[in-house]
Amino acid sequence: xxxxxxxxxxxxxxxxxxxxxxxxxxxxxxxxxxxxxxxxxxxxxxxxxxxxxxxxxxxxxxxxxxxxxxxxxxxxxxxxxxxxxxxxxxxxxxxxxxxxxxxxxxxxxxxxxxx
Amino acid sequence: xxxxxxxxxxxxxxxxxxxxxxxxxxxxxxxxxxxxxxxxxxxxxxxxxxxxxxxxxxxxxxxxxxxxxxxxxxxxxxxxxxxxxxxxxxxxxxxxxxxxxxxxxxxxxxxxx
Numbered sequence: 256x257x258x259x260x261x262x263x264x265x266x267x268x269x270x271x272x273x274x275x276x277x278x279x280x281x282x283x284x285x286x287x288x289x290x291x292x293x294x295x296x297x298x299x300x301x302x303x304x305x306x307x308x309x310x311x312x313x314x315x316x317x318x319x320x321x322x323x324x325x326x327x328x329x330x331x332x333x334x335x336x337x338x339x340x341x342x343x344x345x346x347x348x349x350x351x352x353x354x355x356x357x358x359x360x361x362x363x364x365x366x367x368x369x370x
Numbered sequence: 371x372x373x374x375x376x377x378x379x380x381x382x383x384x385x386x387x388x389x390x391x392x393x394x395x396x397x398x399x400x401x402x403x404x405x406x407x408x409x410x411x412x413x414x415x416x417x418x419x420x421x422x423x424x425x426x427x428x429x430x431x432x433x434x435x436x437x438x439x440x441x442x443x444x445x446x447x448x449x450x451x452x453x454x455x456x457x458x459x460x461x462x463x464x465x466x467x468x469x470x471x472x473x474x475x476x477x478x479x480x481x482x483x
Contacts, residue, residue: 288472297376297476298413298460341412356426356467357403360412 258282261342261361268368274329276364278342281323288358289316289327290341298341301327332368339363376461376475384483385451391478393444393461401467402444404436405460407477413460419444420467451482 259280268274278287289301302309302316304325309316313332318325329336342361374395383389393402401420405413418426419438433455435447444461461475 286471290474295458295479297458298462298474300471300473303471343412356418357415358413358472362412 257361258359259342259344259361261340261364263364264362265365266367268332268366270333270368270370272332272368274332274336274366274368276327276340276342276366278325278327278361279323280325280342280344280359282344282346282359284344284346286345287318287325288341288343288345289325290343292339292341292363294338301340329366334368334370337366337368339365374461374463374473374475376459376478378478379476380479380481382481382483383448383451385453387451388447388449390448391446391459391461391480393446393475394442395463395473396442397463397473398441399463399465399473400441401464402438403462403464403472404434404444404446405462407458407460409457417446418467425467448480451480453482456481 262277286303286305288303291299291301301314304316304318306320313330315328327340341363343358345358377392381389403418404416406416407413415428416430417436422438422441433450437445458477458479460477462472464472
């Protein structure tokens with residue numbers, strides 16, 4: 256089982272719809288990233304979360320540390336939101352000597368928003 | 371300035387060529403990373419530099435040779451690559467190795483022919 260699981264793998268929506276992408280993880284973390292990658296493009300960091308909720312424009316990210324779960328919401332979706340959204344976690348300090356120097360990535364969610 | 375700049379954006383090279391990828395950041399970050407990403411896969415970590423010293427090599431073949439000339443620059447020297455090395459190469463930086471927030475560059479799309 257992957258340490259970071261995202262759902263759904265693929266998501267198609269109509270312009271204007273409210274979108275939710277989910278991320279569950281199985282390790283202790285110090286922070287969680289939501290990243291965006293357009294086809295063939297580089298990665299843009301949308302949010303870094305260690306608790307609670309963050310909002311930027313039409314994007315909202317939440318994290319529940321006890322449940323080891325995070326969600327990315329997009330309100331009033333637009334075709335330009337079409338991209339792969341990736342959840343990535345940084346392991347907690349207790350994992351030093353393990354892999355806490357690197358991000359562990361989910362497999363991504365491909366979002367297509369149709370006009 | 372929160373940018374990580376990578377050059378070139380695209381590179382085509384033969385298996386006998388020597389080329390270099392460049393990465394630059396001016397955020398004062400002391401940790402810099404190289405990732406390799408194949409199509410429809412998540413990025414895979416290759417190297418980590420901390421305070422200009424190589425701290426992590428994720429068992430990367432020696433045909434990839436990283437270099438950190440100063441705290442703002444990170445290079446990846448390529449020699450005798452194979453077609454299967456064709457991928458998107460991403461550079462990232464963070465304030466420190468254990469600090470979580472990473473900033474990514476736009477990547478270099480490498481094709482080995």
